[in-house]
Amino acid sequence: MQDKTLTCRDCGNEFVFTATEQEFFAQKGFTNEPGRCPDCRAARKASRGEGGRSSGGFGGGGFGGRREMFPAVCATCGKDTQVPFQPRTDRPVYCSDCYSAQRPSDSRRSSGGGGRGRSW
Numbered sequence: 791m792q793d794k795t796l797t798c799r800d801c802g803n804e805f806v807f808t809a810t811e812q813e814f815f816a817q818k819g820f821t822n823e824p825g826r827c828p829d830c831r832a833a834r835k836a837s838r839g840e841g842g843r844s845s846g847g848f849g850g851g852g853f854g855g856r857r858e859m860f861p862a863v864c865a866t867c868g869k870d871t872q873v874p875f876q877p878r879t880d881r882p883v884y885c886s887d888c889y890s891a892q893r894p895s896d897s898r899r900s901s902g903g904g905g906r907g908r909s910w
Contacts (some may be wrong), residue, residue, distance in 0.1 A: 791812050792809060793807065793809055794806070794812070794823070795807075796823060796824065796825075798825070798827035798830050799825040800827075800830040801827060801830055805827035805828065807823055807824060811823055813838050819826070828856070831856075832857070833858070836858070836876075857874050858874070859873065859874055860872065860873055860874075861871040862883040863883070863890075864883065864884050864885040864888050865882035865883055865884060866882075866888040867885060867888055869885050870888070871883070871884075871885040
């Protein structure tokens with residue numbers, strides 16, 4: 791298989807449908823080539839609330855495209871950072887350092903289970 795150059799139906803820009811992506815599509819049983827470039831696919835997915843489909847645990851299912859990042863300011867240290875979601879004004883956003891420092895001490899976000907003190 792060889793890379794193919796396709797034209798996006800939304801923006802009209804050309805994009806490459808790589809041989810690896812073609813193999814992935816064939817493995818999944820997809821018969822149609824993608825009609826949108828990676829950026830337009832990501833924008834469409836975001837506008838539909840992440841599309842409602844699982845990526846199967848393989849890191850986002852972006853077909854080799856890059857993930858859209860949004861600028862933000864850390865609510866703890868004030869450092870400029872980028873996050874993989876559109877920040878909201880009513881929720882704090884943290885840089886990776888402050889998020890990591892905060893996370894272990896936040897017992898409300900435990901994953902539940904783990905067998906701690908439960909006798910079912």
